[in-house]
Amino acid sequence: MTEPTVPPxxxxxxxxxxxxLARAAAAYYRQFAAMAAxxxxxxxxxxxxSLLREPRSMRSLAExxxxxxxxxxxxxxxxESRGLVRREVDPADRRIKNVLLTExxxxxxxRIRARVMSGLSxxxxxxxxxxxxxxALLGRVFPEGAL
Amino acid sequence: MTEPTVPPxxxxxxxxxxxxLARAAAAYYRQFAAMAAxxxxxxxxxxxxSLLREPRSMRSLAExxxxxxxxxxxxxxxxESRGLVRREVDPADRRIKNVLLTExxxxxxxRIRARVMSGLSxxxxxxxxxxxxxxALLGRVFPEGAL
DNA sequence: TATTGTTATACTCTATAACTATA
DNA sequence: TATAGTTATAGAGTATAACAATA
Numbered sequence: 001m002t003e004p005t006v007p008p009x010x011x012x013x014x015x016x017x018x019x020x021l022a023r024a025a026a027a028y029y030r031q032f033a034a035m036a037a038x039x040x041x042x043x044x045x046x047x048x049x050s051l052l053r054e055p056r057s058m059r060s061l062a063e064x065x066x067x068x069x070x071x072x073x074x075x076x077x078x079x080e081s082r083g084l085v086r087r088e089v090d091p092a093d094r095r096i097k098n099v100l101l102t103e104x105x106x107x108x109x110x111r112i113r114a115r116v117m118s119g120l121s122x123x124x125x126x127x128x129x130x131x132x133x134x135x136a137l138l139g140r141v142f143p144e145g146a147l
Numbered sequence: 148m149t150e151p152t153v154p155p156x157x158x159x160x161x162x163x164x165x166x167x168l169a170r171a172a173a174a175y176y177r178q179f180a181a182m183a184a185x186x187x188x189x190x191x192x193x194x195x196x197s198l199l200r201e202p203r204s205m206r207s208l209a210e211x212x213x214x215x216x217x218x219x220x221x222x223x224x225x226x227e228s229r230g231l232v233r234r235e236v237d238p239a240d241r242r243i244k245n246v247l248l249t250e251x252x253x254x255x256x257x258r259i260r261a262r263v264m265s266g267l268s269x270x271x272x273x274x275x276x277x278x279x280x281x282x283a284l285l286g287r288v289f290p291e292g293a294l
Numbered sequence: 295t296a297t298t299g300t301t302a303t304a305c306t307c308t309a310t311a312a313c314t315a316t317a
Numbered sequence: 318t319a320t321a322g323t324t325a326t327a328g329a330g331t332a333t334a335a336c337a338a339t340a
Contacts, residue, residue: 011275012282018264020285022179022197025172027289030213032169042308044330050169058299066177068332073300075330095298095339117165122288128158134284135159137277138167141269142174189306189331205322215309220323222307242316242321 021141028120035115039108048075049084049109055098057090084108168288182262186255195222196231196256202245204237231255 012020029043036046044065051064058076062069076099079085084105090096101109117123126134159167176190183193191212198211205223209216223246226232231252237243248256264270273281 009279011279014267014270014273014278015260015264017270017273017278017282018260018267020282021171021175021267021270024168024285024289025175026213028168028172029176042329059297066173067330069299070301070333071331078329093298093340097299113162113165117162120161120165120168120288122290123161123164123168126161126164126284126287130284130287131161131164132156132158133280134288135164135167137273137281137284138171140273140277141267141281142171143269144174191307206320214307216322217310217324218308225306237321240317240321244322 031119032112032116035112035119038115039111041108041112044075045079046112048072048079049101049105050112052085052099052101052105052109055088055100057096057098059096061099079105178266179259179263182259182266185262186258188255188259191222192226193259195219195226196248196252197259199232199246199248199252199256202235202247204243204245206243208246226252 032046033043036043039046041049047065048061051061056064058072059069061076062072065072076085076087080087083102085099085101087097087099090098123131179193180190183190186193188196194212195208198208203211205219206216208223209219212219223232223234227234230249232246232248234244234246237245270278
């Protein structure tokens with residue numbers, strides 16, 4: 001048996017890789033937004049629900065969503081009017097309102113996550129080693145914060 | 148010298164990796180939007196300019212930006228009123244309008260791309276082999292379309 | 295005084311539907 | 318008829334500034 005004739009495939013330039021990251025980021029959000037839409041939710045509403053594994057203040061949501069605090073009022077208003085979250089005044093500091101998922105909100109999160117996961121079928125086809133590599137590389141390129 | 152005591156680092160689950168992809172995608176767009184904002188442009192305006200390495204019809208832009216064609220009118224209007232793009236009727240099919248970057252528009256694209264690149268300093272610290280791996284893995288997870 | 299959340303405002307992005315001009 | 322682009326509309330996200338309640 002001869003060696004397989006795989007061309008050397010020259011390493012991509014950092015710029016080429018930046019373009020691939022743009023493509024991947026767009027593809028991820030396209031998928032996430034489509035799956036949120038199946039539950040009648042917008043991208044921001046879906047992202048907000050996803051952040052509420054634990055109760056969070058309005059302020060904290062604004063930081064995690066990287067937008068001004070004034071926007072969170074409207075987003076949470078719409079989620080609350082659909083019964084997916086509720087607000088509770090923080091007993092320790094009555095200026096703070098903590099946002100919690102309702103039972104229905106938790107179901108919506110699980111539904112969206114499951115749909116996104118099944119849409120990313122490529123993810124499940126990676127070996128353990130490949131998953132470890134991808135996690136490590138993404139961690140190197142995007143070291144901190146963000147949602 | 149003893150073996151380095153690096154813990155085995157168990158492979159992440161596909162779900163854990165999905166969360167990391169969400170984090171990376173958010174970080175990418177946060178960076179891109181911030182760099183576009185430094186030129187007074189919104190995320191969509193920046194993305195639109197980035198797609199115009201070659202002239203494209205309004206229809207084609209709508210597909211690449213994954214939004215309804217009616218939105219492109221406004222986005223291109225605003226870019227055109229700032230002198231960054233211009234419309235030209237396609238000589239072969241007069242229904243079609245091709246959008247082209249102006250000289251100023253090209254400069255804006257280069258500026259944004261350079262800023263994003265310098266913000267992604269982690270990218271330039273990857274070895275050639277790591278860049279090849281990341282490109283290949285992203286290609287496996289997100290096989291086709293999108294911006 | 296400083297912080298949290300809200301409101302008011304104006305602008306951008308978004309999908310839908312109806313329209314025009316071309317083909 | 319069908320397609321490319323536009324307009325009109327309504328809803329959602331966005332930053333800014335001003336405000337009330339609380340600390």
